[in-house]
Amino acid sequence: MKSTVEHLSPTRVRINVEVPFDELKPDFDRAYKKIAQQVRIPGFRPGKAPARILEARIGRGPVLDEVVNAAIPVKYQEAVVTSEDVKPIGRPDIEVTEIADGERIAFTAEVDIRPEITLPDLDGLIVEVDETEVTEDEVTEQLDQLRARFGTLAGVERPAQSGDYVQIDLSAAVDGEEIEEATTTGFSYEVGQGGLIDGIDEALEGMSADEEKTFTSKLVAGEHADKDAEITVKVTTVKERHLPEADDEFAQLASEFDTLDELTENLRERLGRSKRMEQAAQARDRLLDKLVEDTEVPLPESVVAAEVETRTHDAVHAFDHDEDKFGEFLSSQDKTREQFDTETREEAEKAVRYRLVLDTLADREEISVGDQELTERIVYQAQQYGMAPEQFVQQIQQAGQLGVIYQDVRRSKALITAVRAATVTLPGGEAVDLSDLLGPDEDETTVEEIPATDVDGADDTADDAADTTADETSDKADAKA
Template structure:
């Protein structure tokens, strides 16, 4: 086989491939066996008709089509590997010549990863928020803990913000019942914002047995984007009583003997959460700084595919009805043109991020071990509420295992960049990522009894 590569642009190539028929003999053998099983020829058992009889019965063209359809994908990958081409997206293949008995020729146009000049990571400078823990934040964390041990008691008064109510709901659009909006005996905390817009205002001030109606725009289902008349009936009102924040509560709710010790522990927890948030902020800002200083020609077909996927996901909740989706956008004060422009901007950033981090991963020789891949699979499975085995099966069926591997590798590449960049807090102090995420290189066994497996900042997801 012979192949040549033409560079059409920094992100696209044309591969010209010529395959002698001698190399196609295994393909011809498989084609004859496959066709022999598909046709019944008098005098021959299924699958036993010889090649000459098959060609006389079906025609040489049918055989050649079968051979070419099987051979081209394999020969294309052989050419890609031989020329070390880093392809992106789906190839456009055109058969240019079939010289029966002599050779097969075809061309492939495909997007490729462009050559990218990566800036020095030490020159990337960003500032992140200070880590400050206030007494109010500790009080809020303590109140959340107290709420877990609280009790609900009936309140003989109209509902107020923060109360727990049992409600019945129903809704209509232009007089037509909305099945998805009907429910009874629903428990809801007033002010939580977990239901539809306008419901809190309707419930507040309503006593048990009272019914209120209000108008709200539906965001999903058959009537998504349309105004609905919602009826809410309050069945009961309850208030949550919290235990006193004292030593007795500390002993009941934690391993600490005094409320002071418990508050100190909660302060540490809030501080750790804020430090983790600081790390995420650093990751995002370093990535933005890297993208701003890196020139990357974007493969248009890859960007278009990303746009199509994002637009598809957006209208999925509206049963892929563009009219309903456009109505929803209008209710949000946005136009479809504005949405399309935002999607293109996001898609271009996502593709650029992937290309840059892949180049960094190559330059830094970033690898992914089985444990890291397993941890990501478990994390993703938990996000989607399925078992790791089911998640892996789905990923295999959809061909996404490679994407999972690539995401982990990009995350490690970005973590390496963040560690090398200059990151300071608002007070001018340099952020210690070893203290936050653990050392980049775990100590040897003889240096530490149990090296901690620390989480790394992850790459921004493109989907």
Template sequence: MKSTVEHLSPTRVRINVEVPFDELKPNFDRAYRKLAQQIRVPGFRPGKAPARVIESRIGRAPILDEVVQEAIPSKYMEAVTNSEIRAIGRPDIEVTKIEDGDLVAFTAEVDIRPEITLPAYGELSVAVDDLELTDEEVDEQLDELRARFGTLTGANRPAETGDFVSIDLSAAVDGEDVADARTSGLSYEVGSGNLIEGIDDAIVGADQGEVRTFTTKLLAGEHVGKDAEVTVTVQSVKVRELPDADDEFAQLASEFDTIDELRADLRQRLSRVKQMQQGVQARDKVLEALLESIEVPLPEAVLNAEIESRKHDAVHVFDHDDAKFNEFLEAQGKTPEEFDEELRADAEKAVKTQLILDSIAEAEQIGVNDSELTERIIYQAQRFGISPDEYVKQAQESGQLGAIFADVRRGKALATVVRQAVVTDASGNTVDLEELFGRPEPAAEEAPEAAVAEDPAPDTEGAVNK
């Protein structure tokens, strides 16, 4: 086989391939066996008709077509491997010549990962927030723990923020009842913001049995984006009484004997959370610094595929009903043109991020071991509320296992850069991120987890996967 590569742009090539017929003999053998199973030839059992008999019955053209269709994918991959180009996305293949008994020629245009000049990671410098922990924050954590052991008692007064109410809800659009919005006996914490906009203002000050109405925009259902008149009936008002923050509570709610020990533990846990947040902030800022410091030509076909994927996900929520989607945008104060501009900008950033991290992973020879891949699968399965086995099955069926592998590798690539970048807090102190991002790994087979556990990697999955 002979192949040559033409560079059409920094991100796209045309591969010209010529395959001599003597390399296609295995393909011809498989084609004849396949067609022999499909064709009934008098005097021969199914699958036993000789090649010359099959050819005499159906002609040469169907056989050549079967051979070419089977051979091209493997010959294309062979050409890509031999040329050492880094192809991404699906190729556009065109058969240009079939000379029976001589050769088959075809071209394949495909996007490639562009050459990227990477900066010296140690020259990247970012600042993150100071690690501050106040007594008030510890008190908030303690109050949340006390709330788990609190009791609800009836309040002989109008509802206030923080109360728990039982409510009935109904809504009407243009005087027509919205069936999906009707509910009764709903328990709600006033001020939590977990229901529709405007409901907290309507409930505060309402007494048991009182009915109030307010207007709000619906964010889902067939009337999405439209103004609805909502009626809320307060059936009961209850206040949560918290246990005293004393040694007895500490013994009830934890393994500690005193409230001071419990507070100390809460402070330590909060400190770890803030360190984690600081690490995530450092990771995100280092990524932004990378994006700003590197020029990357974007493969147009890959970018367009990412745009279409994001647009599909956005309208899928509305059953691909453009009218409902536009009503939703209007409710958000956004035009379709503005949405398209934002979507394209986000897609460009995602593709650029992946191209840069892939280049770093290749330059640093970063690998992914089984335990790292398993950890990501478990993490993703928990996010979607399914078992790891089910998640793997779905990923295999959708062809996304490669994307999961690539995403873990990119997370490790970014962690490699973060470890070498200069990270300081707002006060100018150097931030030690070794506990979060680990030491530089000695070998891919013994790689420690290189990303923040609760937030493994920036969401780069789905745009560029070889």
């Protein structure tokens, strides 16, 4: 077999392949055997008719078609393997250019490839991260969150105010017609928390039990999305929350500590660790942004188009692929379909650019992924989906996604390597040592401890550790009890 490569652009090549017929004998043997099973010829059992009899019965054409269709994918892969500078990242467009019976077959394959990218020297990269100082206000906020978990609600004979809990009945009408799906009774709501209906908090403040009020607000979902509706709210009860005193007795109730000072110090330490994790995540994300910013990255069009298609499919899928419903949703967000398409294209290009940079970095740093590391990532992701690891593995294998997870781990390791090599500083210029979070060079097992970075630069698992500090402390109290 002979093959040559033409570079059509920095991201696309044409591979020209010529295969002599003497290399196709195994393919002809398989083709005859397959066709013989499908054709009934008097005097021969299924699959036993000789080749010359088959060709006399059905002609040479079907045999050649079977051989060509079976051989081309294999020969294409052989051509790719022998062309060391070609790294395909898309599906090839194959065209058969010649079938000279008894002599050769020839075809071309145009495919997008990973472009050659020149990355900057990691030792010269500097990224700035935020300070990790824990303020007393932050510690107090965590303590108050913990107290709130042990708080009690008591009814009051006064108008509702921000922070109170009210039980309400809600209804909505558009043009005098009541909207059934917008009606609810006995709904518990914290005044001032927001996120329910625009205007609800302003309406509730000052209302007492058994009072009713009507106000106008826009509906954000359903058949009447983006229309003004008359919202009627009736308060049935008003309750205020009483927090336990922050003292040693509370510390013993809510944690494994005997004194409030010990509990407070523990909250401060947890917040500090959380902030250091956030700092490491900042260093990772900002370094990746800087790498991409300082690197020229040609984008393979077919790969970007596939990314756009995937993101668009996922967005419309949430609306059962109903374009009208999706259009209504966009309108409720003050966005046109053209704006959505433009933003999706920009996000897709960013995602592809990040992947190409990380893959190039992984190659340059000779990053490998061990079985244990791959297993740990699979177990981690299975937990994220609430699935048993065995079930998760089965699904990703069926979907052909095991290689995707492998690449994700490899990219994560490459990025951790870059953070370890770069200089990380505070706003004042003081260097920050993150080695205890990144792990030594020989040990990559701490990769999962820092929230994973998606290829579009966003966190897959947002680090809300500071928000959960009080929860963790309370969980320990439950275990102690």
